[in-house]
Amino acid sequence: MATFTYQDVAEHNTKKDLFVVIHDEVFDVSKFVDEHPGGEEVLLDVAGQDATEAFEDVGHSDEARESLKPMLVGSLQRKSGDPKPKTPLPGAVAPAANTESAGLGVGLYFIMLLGGLAAFGAYQYMQQQQAATQA
Numbered sequence: 001m002a003t004f005t006y007q008d009v010a011e012h013n014t015k016k017d018l019f020v021v022i023h024d025e026v027f028d029v030s031k032f033v034d035e036h037p038g039g040e041e042v043l044l045d046v047a048g049q050d051a052t053e054a055f056e057d058v059g060h061s062d063e064a065r066e067s068l069k070p071m072l073v074g075s076l077q078r079k080s081g082d083p084k085p086k087t088p089l090p091g092a093v094a095p096a097a098n099t100e101s102a103g104l105g106v107g108l109y110f111i112m113l114l115g116g117l118a119a120f121g122a123y124q125y126m127q128q129q130q131a132a133t134q135a
């Protein structure tokens with residue numbers, strides 16, 4: 001079976017000539033683009049790239065996996081420094097800094113500080129009580 005480098009695959013990045021990598025196997029999905037139930041846009045988005053993560057994130061059916069088989073054209077020869085699998089719409093999927101939990105984090109520190117102060121105050125009070133009873 002043919003082997004492709006990431007560079008080879010990257011050259012097939014148009015709608016009419018569209019390769020994607022899924023689990024280090026190279027698929028020619030040019031003829032499938034128009035039929036894809038998820039639309040052509042998402043496939044064009046990963047054209048000539050590693051679509052493993054995008055493909056898996058959607059949770060494709062076994063049927064979808066089966067339909068990949070006839071489009072297999074070779075395997076990927078991965079080299080160090082090759083890009084990692086691309087996630088679909090990174091901005092939309094990856095949550096921005098979670099301000100709510102950050103707020104909770106600060107709140108927790110505050111509560112711990114209060115607890116510490118209360119314990120310190122109680123200790124001081126007891127010391128004083130003890131000193132008073134001894135006197």
Ligand code: HEM
Pocket residue numbers: 020027029032036037038039042043046051054055058059060061062063064065067068088
């Ligand atoms: C390249 C190989 C791919 C094949 C053979 C394929 C095949 C299919 C098939 C058969 C379905 C129908 C539902 C199912 O059976 O799971 C589907 C749905 C879908 N696919 Fe793909 N897909 C591919 C790649 C991708 C990629 C890279 C994405 C990127 C995000 C994607 C996104 C979607 C979405 C969002 C749906 C759901 C559509 C809906 O339910 O309306 N697919 N795909």
